[in-house]
Amino acid sequence: MIYNYYELRVGRERNAQRTLADQVYGGGGVGVLGVFAPLLGYASDEALVLTDERATSDAVLKGSGVAAAEWRRMSPTLRPHEDARPEPGGVYVHNWFTIDGGAFDEFVRLSGAAWIDFETRFAAKIYGLFAVEPGATETSAGARRLLLMTRYADLAEWQKSRDPTSEAMKSFMKRRELTRVSLARACVLLPPPGKG
Numbered sequence: 001m002i003y004n005y006y007e008l009r010v011g012r013e014r015n016a017q018r019t020l021a022d023q024v025y026g027g028g029g030v031g032v033l034g035v036f037a038p039l040l041g042y043a044s045d046e047a048l049v050l051t052d053e054r055a056t057s058d059a060v061l062k063g064s065g066v067a068a069a070e071w072r073r074m075s076p077t078l079r080p081h082e083d084a085r086p087e088p089g090g091v092y093v094h095n096w097f098t099i100d101g102g103a104f105d106e107f108v109r110l111s112g113a114a115w116i117d118f119e120t121r122f123a124a125k126i127y128g129l130f131a132v133e134p135g136a137t138e139t140s141a142g143a144r145r146l147l148l149m150t151r152y153a154d155l156a157e158w159q160k161s162r163d164p165t166s167e168a169m170k171s172f173m174k175r176r177e178l179t180r181v182s183l184a185r186a187c188v189l190l191p192p193p194g195k196g
Contacts, residue, residue, distance in 0.1 A: 001082060003033075003074045003130060004057065005147060006049040011065035017047045020063045021190040024049055027063075031055025034086040034189050036094075040155075041185030048094065048187060050086070050149075074130035074147060078112045086127050088191050091155055095148040095184040103178035104131070104144050110178075111148070114171035121168065122161040123153035143180060155186065 010016040021035035031054030038046050045067075049060050061069055086092065099107050108129065115126050132138075132145035152158045163169060176182075 001076065002053045003076065003128075004049075004051045004053075004055075004060075004071050005074055005130070006051070006060050006069055006071040008047045008049065008060070008063075008066050009043075009045055009068040010047050010063075011067070012045055013065070016045065016065050018190060020047050020065060022193045023063045024060055025192040028055040028059035032059065036092060036187040037190055039091060039186040039188055041183075042187060072145075072147075073133040075133070077108045077129045077131055077146070078115075079126055080128040084127070086149070086189050087125065087151055088189055088195070090123075090151045090153050090189075091158065091186050092127070092189055093148075093150050093152065093158060093184050093186050095150070095182060097146045097148065097179055098138070098143050098181045099146065099178050100180065101134075101138070101142045101144045107146070107175055107178050110171045110175040114168040114175075116168075117166060118161065118168035121163075121166055123157045124161055125151045127151055151189075158186070 008020070010020055017035070017037040024035055025032050028051060031052045033050045033052060036048040038044060051060065057071070097107070111129055119125055127149040130147045132147060134144060138145055152161070
């Protein structure tokens with residue numbers, strides 16, 4: 001299955017993300033998996049939308065107040081499983097990785113191996129690790145991009161999960177050696193209308 005990740009600029013109104021979410025959930029059908037509002041590291045006028053191939057891009061791009069948009073096509077690696085949806089509540093961290101292209105399989109393997117300890121030890125759940133469709137820039141640089149989406153109970157749990165002595169963190173440190181750049185930002189999942 002193919003997924004699309006949209007980074008949108010919306011209006012400055014306090015409820016701009018909520019208005020957009022209501023429209024996107026209403027018009028995009030079952031293919032709209034999540035609309036996210038910024039918490040830390042995003043501009044206050046951003047909204048993020050995750051869809052699968054069942055949703056049309058018009059359902060997102062023609063939403064109320066959308067002033068600019070970028071999107072990426074992605075495919076799942078180990079997760080999400082088919083028809084999985086982000087769970088409500090908590091805080092989502094969207095972590096973008098640019099890695100050495102030849103290290104892709106090892107990066108995914110190390111991630112999956114770490115998740116067992118990570119999800120047992122912390123109030124956290126990996127929603128998905130997505131491989132971004134490579135563009136000309138990544139291809140010419142010998143790089144690959146991935147997006148990791150993780151739900152934490154709260155930001156305190158995210159901080160707790162940085163424990164360097166955990167088995168998960170040991171695998172994550174090995175994964176770090178394959179990473180050129182990572183950028184983690186926090187957001188919240190906006191529920192569909194009538195479910196929040």
